[in-house]
Amino acid sequence: MLTGKYRDFYRRIKTTIPPERLVIDPLRTIAYGTDASFYRLVPKIVINVENEIEVRRVLREAGRLELPVTFRAAGTSLSGQAITDSILVRLGRGWDDYRVLDRAGKIRLQPGMIGSHANRILAEFDRKIGPDPASIDSAKIGGILANNASGMCCGVEQNSYRTLDAMRIVLADGTVVDTGDDKSRAAFGRSHGQILEGLADLRRQVLADPELAERIRYKFKIKNTTGYSLNALVDFDDPFEIMEHLMVGSEGTLGFVSEVVYRTVVEHRHKASSLMFFPDIRTACEAVMLLKAQPVAAAELMDRASLASVTGQPGMPDFLGELGPEVTSILVETRAETAQALAAQIDGIKAALAGVSTVRLIEFTAIPAEFAQLWKIRKGLFPAVGAVRRTGTTVIIEDVAFPIEHLADATIDLRELLLRHRYTEAIIFGHALAGNLHFVFTQDFSTQAEVVRYRDFMAEVVRLVLDKYHGSLKAEHGTGRNMAPFVEKEWGEAAFALMRAIKRLFDPGNMLNPGVILNSDLEAHIKNLKPLPPTHELVDKCIECGFCEPICPSRDLTFTPRQRIAGRREISRRMTGAAGEAPLRRLVRSYRYQGMDTCAADGLCSTLCPVGIDTGKMIKALREEAHGPLADAIANWTADHFAGVARTAAATLNTVDRLHRLTGTPLMETVAEVAHKGTAGLVPQWNRALPTGAPKVAVAGQTAVQSLAVVYFPSCASRAMGGPDREESDRRGLPQQTLSVLGKANCTVILPDNLEALCCGQAFESKGFRLQADRKAGELNEALLRASQDGAIPILCDTSPCLMRMRATLDRRLRLYEPVEFVLDILKDRLRFTRKEATIALHATCSTRKMGLDAKLKELALLCATEVVVPEDIYCCGFAGDRGLNFPELNASALHGLADQVHGCQAGYSTSKTCEIGLSLHGRIPYRSIFTLVDEVTTSLNP
Structure with a gap:
């Protein structure tokens, strides 16, 4: 039951948005409020918006009542940037329009377009968008841009920041500006000149402080999504270009991007991949330094624990289980315009690595089915750990970057740090060419002692990354709530003050996604932790990544597989005696239609789930119990x-x-x-x-x-x-x-x-x-x-x-x-x-x-x-x-x-x-x- 300002907001907004797209019942707000992170907040209202006019109306009505608003695209983000206990605005139908421009040199996209679908549109032109996150088959353009997601082949040269051409933005007060439209720019200059002047003034401040300007340039030589994109203040002098590039990676805290124009990049027709094996991490990292000078599109490092997590899976070599305890692998991809050029590049890569010790001969495959399987396994490393975790624990993936010359030492130190804090099941992998490492481990948040263990471990990670190696705490997963307490530590007082000034300029009322990126609570990263109680043996391994959602027939009607599981988990949690919350009977009754009746139980979700969970089987079992x-x-x-x-x-x-x-x-x-x-x-x-x-x-x-x-x-x-x-x-x-x-x-x-x-x-x-x-x-x-x-x-x-x-x-x-x-x-x-x-x-x-x-x-x-x-x-x-x-x-x-x-x-x-x-x-x-x-x-x- 809504009360106070939320009740007033609901009454006002339902005159514009149909009530069926305004969600306030307890079960659906919990299920729709769930994202891929290990945090949970339950929104008061969930609104499925279908056009820009509705977004503007939501922002204006919320602004009048001083109510926070958070935007959500696919909900595949991992750092807690798409959750709220206030108003959650989700992209409904009507956000997947596009236009291919300039002979496919550019593409205009709405934020609801799934990343891989944009690439499918561009495929006939041998082009693609630059960002290529592992979640590209599920992640939407709005989230890819808002998090400045990169990926395995993207590096820092082809991310959203580097390939952005123009965008259409809805600001906190509902004003719209299209940076690619001269008429819109002129109108915005008249109505919001203070924002443009403020951005120009911030740029002058930065350039007047050579030490600060150099620090900003240094921080973005490697992958970095911690805090705002301050490089916009040194890279551009046009306030509109500064503004649009600040929106990249801003995680919905500065505005809503309703359209974006990307400059596309080449999608080579000929590709080959090789799974290379080296005796240890240091040797593998030395090989990466040599590969950086070769025509290599990607080099994915996987430590021995990573290889063990996928041993026996389809497409993986039979000999993985026989490898030594320190063996480290690099999955390499090279691309070319012709088959002859590809063959020459393969020969060059082999020659460059001729002096490096390997465990097995280096072999490349240009057969699409074979190398696609290798990359599928690499993309499934994160969920693979989640699939074997103890029920009730969560799986956490952290994301750091180091200057590549320090990659070997940093990787070894990180492994020792994980073992010292008893994360013995952890795996380390990442985009080695960019010095970007992911480490995945399981964590129990059900006791205070375990929360303290995680807190102490993260404190040491911060010291290792920042003090010892001068790296980035978040390379590509975004700041969110996860790293918000450490933004000032990473950037320093002067740069942090710039970020606060940027937030005040665009969102003086702190209405847009508060608590994300900038958060004064130094323990925000260990609060609002998501419970994962056991609910059914068929789905307990679900990590709520959301990869299943695009293929679900009920995704625009009721629940997706992820939401069905989240709803059941909440019912199971309340069965154990959570007092003072919505009556259990109400949740169970609502779940009957949302979760069970409207599930096709087709099992297609299992084909996209990295750990093969068939939510339909759970629904059939629940029907049997009923x-x-x-x-x-x-x-x-x-x-x-x-x-x-x-x-x-x-x-x-x-x-x-x-x-x-x-x-x-x-x-x-x-x-x-x-x-x-x-x-x-x-x-x-x-x-x-x-x-x-x-x-x-x-x-x-x-x-x-x-x-x-x-x-x-x-x-x-x-x-x-x-x-x-x-x-x-x-x-x-x-x-x-x-x-x-x-x-x-x-x-x-x-x-x-x-x-x-x-x-x-x-x-x-x-x-x-x-x-x-x-x-x-x-x-x-x-x-x-x-x-x-x-x-x-x-x-x-x-x-x-x-x-x-x-x-x-x-x-x-x-x-x-x-x-x-x-x-x-x-x-x-x-x-x-x-x-x-x-x-x-x-x-x-x-x-x-x-x-x-x-x-x-x-x-x-x-x-x-x-x-x-x-x-x-x-x-x-x-x-x-x-x-x-x-x-x-x-x-x-x-x-x-x-x-x-x-x-x-x-x-x-x-x-x-x-x-x-x-x-x-x-x-x-x-x-x-x-x-x-x-x-x-x-x-x-x-x-």
Whole structure:
């Protein structure tokens, strides 16, 4: 319940921003307030803004009431810079617009664009943005710029500060200035001349103090994100350029950047990487000094503990476990415009290192799949430590930089310091060419003694970095709350006074993200520490990094996987007796919809999670726990009478279709919506894309020459819902179309006995009925073993999600194929393909992606049609079996923007009937099985 100024603010702001984007309930403020750092504050209000006008209104209303405001992009920052106990402003939809400028020499981006998506846009021009943080697949441009994030290949020459061309800024009072627009600059000069004059005066002060100016220049010769970008005061004389460069790395404490123009950098077509091994850290660091003079784009140092943390992971060499205790690795990448130039560079690098002692021969690979795997492992070092930590502890990554000539000594000293403070599991790795080291360790904050241990350790780290080696306490992760108490220690009194003056100039009321960068509390770094109580064994290793979020179908509707876990952790924490907080019942009740009902449980999150956590499995387990005796009885009855249930479902669809023909679509949609909402979701939401029931599956005996025996298992979804919708001219069902393809390929088709009663269990498992799902899988297993002669005959299932579950649960002897694999691997040489002149759309289901078949789906589609469109950023469709009928808003949110991307396509194709329903509805084109397309464009080679 809001009180005082926050209640007044809420009343004012809801006249501009819809209430559904103003979050005040306890569960969602906790979940949305969580970021990747080890700090936690719970916001009073979370606002999802969708445009600049809303940002300006929030700032003006908050300013009138003197309420702090913090901005959040992806929440992947690690130093506590994106949390608040006041107003949290998150980027909603509408912040991912872009324009490619000057023949791709520049790109204008909004802050909601994910970094790797910007690179995808630029890829056809062989360009990219300069910053390349390890979180680039999740981090958004707003955060990348606000933290001056760099990365493995970026160094100090290609970060946001160095590649910035212009930006559009919203200041604390709501004023907007576009530094790339002369009209905007002139208007700002008239209205806010005091800021420009203040910046010019600060520059004069710096230049009048040669010692201070030189210190600033020295501090930025290596990576440094501690404090503000004071180099702007010595690098530029135009106050607008000073202003925009001060915004870089300011962590939302000086203003909100609503657009940025980057100068792009070259993305070389030819790359090669080598994982080099040296006998110890000192030898490895000596090699780095030699590599710095070579055409090396990146050199990532990994100590022995780092290598141990990834030993046994896919793609890593088998010999890692046999290496000596001091062996240190460097992962090197070199790039060139041509293959010949690349080969010459590799030879040059090897020659430069010829006199350095190595543990193994230096070998490079230019095979993309191989070097991509090496870099994937490197990016996963931080979470790898988190995955093996003791439950209840947090994983901390610190980020320092040293002058490269001191890298060896500093690394050795850092290792000794970690061991002295009993952080025996710690790993050290980093961007060696920039002298930038990360060290990762686990920490228990549940006792005061442990908090003191961390405090004392950090005090020694500060002395080591600053007093002994004159380095940077934060090289690329930003100051946040983590290093705010040490900014003055690192910079000195004069430079710190400049930072305070800059803050006063832009934010005199200290309204923007207070406590970040500048904080007078010398113990701020050990306060507001995030609790990580155990909540479920399937997700307890989650470090809340947020890497999973971009692929989640409910990310713009309710919770992401990270937020589902954070919400459950809070519920678990309060179960242990946290008094004086929101009632536990309220959190549990809210979690039912936010966390459980609207989770597609597709498991795609595990493909982006560095430690492979499948949050969907936790949700299925929670659904199972929530079932009562009645629900179990219904599930058992359904499993026992499955043939009748499937026939009833098909008949119901046919009846509803006849009703649809009689009443028309508008009336049918109105009645269906009223029924769905009036029964609080008990009645599923009918939609115009629902198909009819499929005819009964039957096959005739076949005696074709060169016949191939095939066991065909049409999924229960295909049998019950595999008929055409009312707009289709082909009135056959999916099983009949599949049989047609098999017939053209001269296949002898075998159907399993008692087919109508068979189910893989997917429909049960997704709802949390695990026992019933496994029982149905057992029945199917026996039937398929009989039909396939114990696996001698290949088995085709026409639905990808069912096939994936079959592979996970059935007898390993069974040779199981989903549609794409079966056509390409078995049928392609038995059919004649005639490509149709058409533009078609494709949707790779979650299971198709998880089985690594999305590229093969496109390969098959290109055999069938001249042009194939694969919509960007559409992952799981959110239909999730029947969830698209019971919670249609999930399907609508997951497929937001699909219709625009497939406009102009004649039809779309996929490998799951239920997914195709939602895709047809929201894509506004018919989506069909890929077998339908194959049937249309093929004839028999032996007619």
